[in-house]
Amino acid sequence: MKMNGARIMLECLKKEGVDTIFGYPGGTVINLYDEIFSFKDIHHILPRHEQAGTHAADGYARATGRVGVCIATSGPGATNTVTGIATAYMDSIPMVIITGQVPTALIGNDAFQEVDIIGITRPCTKHSFLIRDVKDIALTMKKAFYIASTGRPGPVLVDFPKDVQIAQGEFHYPDTVDIRGYKPNLSGHPRQVEKAVAMILESKRPVMYVGGGAVLGGAAEPLTILAKNLTVPVTTTLMGLGAFPESDDLSLGMLGMHGAYCANMAMTHSDLIIAVGARFDDRVTGKLSTFAPHAKIIHIDVDPTSIKKNVRVDLPIVGDVKDVLTKMIKQAEKNKDKLAAFETALEPWHGDINAWKEKHPIAYKHSNTTIKPQFVIEKLRELSNEDAIISTDVGQHQMWTAQFFKFNKPRTLLTSGGLGTMGYGLPAAMGAQAAFPERQVITICGDGGVQMNIQEMATLVQNRLPVKIVILNNNFLGMVRQWQELFFDKRYSSTCMELPIDYIKLADAYGAKGFLATKPEEVEDVIRRGFAEDGPVIMEFKIAREEKVLPMVPAGASLNEMVLNA
Amino acid sequence: MQHTISVIVENDFGVLSRIATLFSGRGFNIDSLSVAPTNEEGLSRMTIVTRGDDQILEQINKQLNKLIDILKVIDFSDGSAIERELALIKVAAEDDARAEVLRIVDIFRAKIIDVTPKSYTIEVTGNPVKIDAILELLRPLGLKELVRTGSVAIGRGAKGWNG
Numbered sequence: 091m092k093m094n095g096a097r098i099m100l101e102c103l104k105k106e107g108v109d110t111i112f113g114y115p116g117g118t119v120i121n122l123y124d125e126i127f128s129f130k131d132i133h134h135i136l137p138r139h140e141q142a143g144t145h146a147a148d149g150y151a152r153a154t155g156r157v158g159v160c161i162a163t164s165g166p167g168a169t170n171t172v173t174g175i176a177t178a179y180m181d182s183i184p185m186v187i188i189t190g191q192v193p194t195a196l197i198g199n200d201a202f203q204e205v206d207i208i209g210i211t212r213p214c215t216k217h218s219f220l221i222r223d224v225k226d227i228a229l230t231m232k233k234a235f236y237i238a239s240t241g242r243p244g245p246v247l248v249d250f251p252k253d254v255q256i257a258q259g260e261f262h263y264p265d266t267v268d269i270r271g272y273k274p275n276l277s278g279h280p281r282q283v284e285k286a287v288a289m290i291l292e293s294k295r296p297v298m299y300v301g302g303g304a305v306l307g308g309a310a311e312p313l314t315i316l317a318k319n320l321t322v323p324v325t326t327t328l329m330g331l332g333a334f335p336e337s338d339d340l341s342l343g344m345l346g347m348h349g350a351y352c353a354n355m356a357m358t359h360s361d362l363i364i365a366v367g368a369r370f371d372d373r374v375t376g377k378l379s380t381f382a383p384h385a386k387i388i389h390i391d392v393d394p395t396s397i398k399k400n401v402r403v404d405l406p407i408v409g410d411v412k413d414v415l416t417k418m419i420k421q422a423e424k425n426k427d428k429l430a431a432f433e434t435a436l437e438p439w440h441g442d443i444n445a446w447k448e449k450h451p452i453a454y455k456h457s458n459t460t461i462k463p464q465f466v467i468e469k470l471r472e473l474s475n476e477d478a479i480i481s482t483d484v485g486q487h488q489m490w491t492a493q494f495f496k497f498n499k500p501r502t503l504l505t506s507g508g509l510g511t512m513g514y515g516l517p518a519a520m521g522a523q524a525a526f527p528e529r530q531v532i533t534i535c536g537d538g539g540v541q542m543n544i545q546e547m548a549t550l551v552q553n554r555l556p557v558k559i560v561i562l563n564n565n566f567l568g569m570v571r572q573w574q575e576l577f578f579d580k581r582y583s584s585t586c587m588e589l590p591i592d593y594i595k596l597a598d599a600y601g602a603k604g605f606l607a608t609k610p611e612e613v614e615d616v617i618r619r620g621f622a623e624d625g626p627v628i629m630e631f632k633i634a635r636e637e638k639v640l641p642m643v644p645a646g647a648s649l650n651e652m653v654l655n656a
Numbered sequence: 657m658q659h660t661i662s663v664i665v666e667n668d669f670g671v672l673s674r675i676a677t678l679f680s681g682r683g684f685n686i687d688s689l690s691v692a693p694t695n696e697e698g699l700s701r702m703t704i705v706t707r708g709d710d711q712i713l714e715q716i717n718k719q720l721n722k723l724i725d726i727l728k729v730i731d732f733s734d735g736s737a738i739e740r741e742l743a744l745i746k747v748a749a750e751d752d753a754r755a756e757v758l759r760i761v762d763i764f765r766a767k768i769i770d771v772t773p774k775s776y777t778i779e780v781t782g783n784p785v786k787i788d789a790i791l792e793l794l795r796p797l798g799l800k801e802l803v804r805t806g807s808v809a810i811g812r813g814a815k816g817w818n819g
Contacts, residue, residue, distance in 0.1 A: 212674060213681045217724045220669060237724060271666060271727045395718040398711065 095224040096125040096255040099188070102231035104131050105263045108159050110150060110524050111135070112143040116163020117203055118190030121255040135524055135553055138545040140167050142517035144174020144187065145543070149518030150525045151183050152504045153479055155308065157238050158183070158521065163190040165203030169210065173511060175245045176214040180508025181329060182306055184243035186234050187215075193253040194222055208249050216244030221251065224259035232267045241274030242393035243306055274392060278409030278417055285405055286364070286388050287421040291432050293362035293386075295439045296322045299345065299374075302329025302507065303367015303391060303411050310334065310500040312415035313366060319422055321433050323443055325353040327368055328488075329507040332497040342443065343452060346374040347643045348489040351450035352443055354649040359442065360385045367391055367411045370400040371508070380648040390414045450641065450654055452493045460634040461610050463487060463562045466617075467494040470532065470560065473617050478530040479504065479522045483515035483539030486568035489639040491534050513542025516559060520546055523555040530558070530621070537563040537587055547600035550626040558620055561593055561630045564637070572638045576653070597628040604628040658687065659713055660739060660809045662730040663702040663720055664817060667693065671725045675702065678723065684708065684716050688741075688806030699727065703808045705784075730817055737809040743787045744769070745778045748798030757797060764790045775800060783807075 093101075099122060103111065110133045115123045126134050137143035140162040147158030158178075162171050168189040178185045192201040208218045217237050219230045230248060238246040290296055304313055304326075310333045317324045317340055324334045325342040334341055345353035354376075357363065363385045368374070375381040378400065386404040389397045390411055397406045407414050422429070454464040467490050474480075480495060481504040482488040488505055497503050504522060506514040519533035540561050550557050571585040597604030603623050607616040613631065620629040641652040665671045672691065679686050687705040694701045706716060713731070720729045732739075749757045750773070757776050761768060764786065770777035780790055784807055791802070811817065 208670060209673070212670070212677045218670075269724060272724045393722070395715065395722055397718075399715060 091260070092258045093261060094121065094125070094255065095227055095257050095259060096122040097129075098224065098227045098259060098261045099231065099250065099255070100125055100129045100132065101261050102228055102263060103159060106157065106231070106235045108132055108157070111159045111161060112137055112146040112150075112521065113161030113188075114140050114143055114163065114167055116167050116190060118164040118192060118252045119161060119250075119255075121252060122161065122188075122190070122250070133524075135549065137517065137520070137549050139543065140170035141174050141513065142520070142543045142546045142549070144171040144185075145177065145511075145514050145517035146521035146524065147185050147187075148174060148178045148183050149481060149504050149521030151178075151185055151521075152518070153501055153522035154525045155501065156184070157235055158185045159188070160185070161188045163203065164192055164207070165205050167203075168205055168207035172211060172214070175211055175247065177506050177509045177511040177514060178245040179214040179216070181302060181506065182243050183245065184238040185245040186231075186238055187245060187247045189247060189249050191220070191249045191251040194251045195253070197251065208247065211247050214245070215247045218247040218249065220249040221254050224254050224257035227254070227259070228261060228263050229267070232264050233269060236267050237269070237272060241272075241276070242303075275394075275408050276392065276410040276413060278390070278407050278414035280417065282405060282407045283414060283417045283421050286407060287418055287425060289362060289386065289388060289405060290320060290322065290364065290422075291425060291428050294435055295360045295442075296362040296364065296436075297342070297356045297360045298322050298324045298364045298366060299357065299368055300324055300326045300330040300333050300366045301368025302327065304330055304333035305500045307367055307392065307411040308500075309367065309412040309415050312412055312419055314338075316415050316419050316422065319419065320429070321436055321440070322364070323356060323440070325349070325356065327371070327374055327507070328492050328505060330368065331492060331503050332500045335498040336496040337498050344492050345649075347376070347645075348493065348639050348641065350452050350493075351641055351652060351654065352446035354643065354652060355446045356443055357382050357385075358648075358650040363387045365389045365391070366415065369396040372400075375400065376643045376647055376649040376651075454637075457634065458610060461607060461613060461631050463490050463564075463631070463633045463637055464494050465610065466560070466562060466613055466631050466633065467491055467534070469613050469617055470534070471495050473614070473621060474532060475530045478502065478532055479519070479526065481505065481515045481519040481522065481531070481533045483533075483535040484510045484512045485536045485539060486572065486637075486639050487534050487536045487562045489569075490562075493639075512539035514539070516540060516543050516557070517546050519557045519559075520550060520555055523550075523557050524553070527555075531556075532558045532560060534560045534562065536568055537561055537565060537591070538567045541591070544596070547597070547602055547626065551601045555626060556624060557626050559626065559628045561628060562633050563593070563630055564633050564635045565590060566635060569639070571636070575636070575638070576642075577644070593628050593630045602626045602628060604630065606630045606632070608632045657709070658705060658707050660732045660737060660807060661704045661706060661716065661720070662732065662809055662817070663704060663726055664694070664728040664730075665700050665702060666725040666727065667698050667700050668725050671700075674723055674725060675704075675720070678719055679706075682715070682719065684712065688804070690806040690808055703806065705807050728817060730811065732809055732811070737811050739783045739807045739809045740781060741784045741787050741807045742779065742781045742805045743791075744803045745780065745791070745794060745799065746801040747776055747778060747794045748774065748800055749776045750774055753797050757794070760790060760793050766790065
């Protein structure tokens with residue numbers, strides 16, 4: 091049966107099991123939208139800005155593990171997706187971005203709303219395609235989904251010219267795809283696995299350092315089993331939160347710039363670091379020359395480029411983290427006779443760690459007069475459902491969430507870790523809520539970032555997506571203000587948001603509910619009332635204005651040079 | 657340290673810019689780059705001469721391998737490849753210099769491919785060190801124009817890149 095290219099595209103999405111797309115119409119995707127109008131198998135959500143649509147697809151992908159899909163028109167629609175694509179790229183999120191393009195005959199002519207979006211996004215996509223012929227749509231889409239979702243995942247952009255959408259063709263979706271230049275190595279080498287377990291059993295002060303790869307690779311379960319079987323303590327990066335339950339005694343919490351004292355001390359004193367799907371980012375390592383000076387390093391990652399990029403590695407294992415950890419569990423079982431002696435040998439190490447935990451736990455000073463943001467996070471934790479999905483924006487509130495929420499399950503924290511994109515939280519929560527209409531979805535934002543995509547309130551209300559928006563309002567761009575306080579002599583250059591916004595009226599304007607807390611005793615009540623609402627809600631908390639995120643490793647300092655009180 | 661890498665790529669739209677973007681975005685150097693189709697349909701081969709310490713070269717290799725359009729990255733360690741480059745050189749040649757140029761051309765087994773009363777245009781092929789050497793000798797006579805192709809390299813021995 092012949093059909094037009096636009097319809098073929100939708101049939102491809104259906105074959106890939108896509109149930110929800112986020113998209114914004116325009117001149118070069120109007121034919122695609124004409125098909126969407128009558129295509130009942132895919133739910134289309136109209137955001138109010140293409141950047142938000144891209145973040146929503148990203149939030150959908152992070153919450154579900156499936157490929158997020160979004161659509162934008164050519165030109166400005168396409169350029170608006172760039173921040174969203176770069177956000178997904180830095181955190182390795184599987185996405186397919188479909189952009190309209192001017193008709194193939196006009197490409198390169200500076201046509202109306204023409205932009206070289208493939209050129210613009212080349213450094214921040216895993217791959218990209220320009221479809222020049224209706225016959226190529228199905229194979230291209232098969233490749234796009236395959237590339238986006240396998241190996242180290244990432245965003246793939248498909249540029250889809252208007253004339254190709256109109257052209258008639260047959261639809262045959264390939265069952266398999268073979269890309270000769272793309273063969274990710276998923277299976278960890280058995281010899282390397284053997285060596286890794288032997289190195290662990292010889293170590294006295296091991297620590298597992300777990301990144302977003304463990305969440306993306308669905309490795310939370312084998313990770314937890316391996317850590318517990320071997321009694322090896324676990325610290326996670328921001329992106330790794332949820333991969334290992336923070337409620338467990340072996341958890342050290344997050345490490346790095348705003349990580350726990352015990353986690354950073356453990357890294358500094360460790361004799362063996364087992365890196366799992368992590369990439370030794372500068373926010374994690376601090377000063378590289380003094381990072382983990384006593385440790386050998388085992389690095390498990392599906393992406394060979396992550397290995398030995400920033401730090402020397404003693405034992406690389408390229409492979410899917412789930413596969414490698416599962417093999418390591420089996421290998422450890424073969425060495426059962428050595429386990430008791432190993433665990434005994436680890437006792438002094440656990441003693442050191444417990445002492446660090448007690449010496450400087452993640453903590454804050456409570457106040458009876460002003461609302462402490464950490465207190466709000468603790469209350470949110472206490473009053474939210476166990477399977478609630480939390481998204482954050484970027485800044486102080488993001489770090490307080492990472493420190494105080496205590497994540498126990500993978501894919502429950504959606505946050506822009508690599509790119510650090512303000513404006514991410516609200517639309518990402520929207521995408522997660524679209525994927526899980528029945529689950530509680532909460533976005534925790536500051537008053538800076540929330541305004542960067544506040545227009546999505548309309549999308550939430552229109553689509554009955556009951557996202558709970560928490561605004562920790564200090565009338566500051568708080569994280570930059572904190573740096574200005576500590577390192578720039580309190581010269582608060584352009585960080586004071588001087589115009590107070592009435593968020594309650596704003597919620598009302600969009601047809602949502604708003605609640606405000608200005609005193610600590612109102613916090614619990616506002617959260618309870620907000621959570622009880624069926625629709626989207628803004629919960630605003632006027633927090634202590636100059637509260638800082640502590641502890642802190644100043645940029646360029648060593649991990650053990652933490653500012654604990656300032 | 658200079659290093660020669662051969663890259664087998666799909667003849668796809670934008671593949672050269674993907675590689676160029678990778679090098680510029682990550683701050684890797686390209687000393688020379690040459691590209692042309694191979695004997696296999698749909699495949700091109702690039703020879704990239706780059707520089708860096710071992711860690712940078714390892715990253716360059718891995719990052720190239722990661723690009724979807726790249727089938728194979730062949731990293732030539734010292735002596736494992738034969739390298740050749742072609743140069744076209746326009747050199748001033750009047751009076752006594754004309755004979756001197758011809759002598760140099762003869763020594764380097766180069767060829768004169770264009771001649772005027774005031775100049776010779778020379779074609780020379782060889783490994784890049786040889787090209788550097790002839791240039792060194794011609795430079796005092798007055799180089800008017802120089803075009804180099806950049807290195808191409810092929811592995812020694814009976815085997816082709818894919819066996």
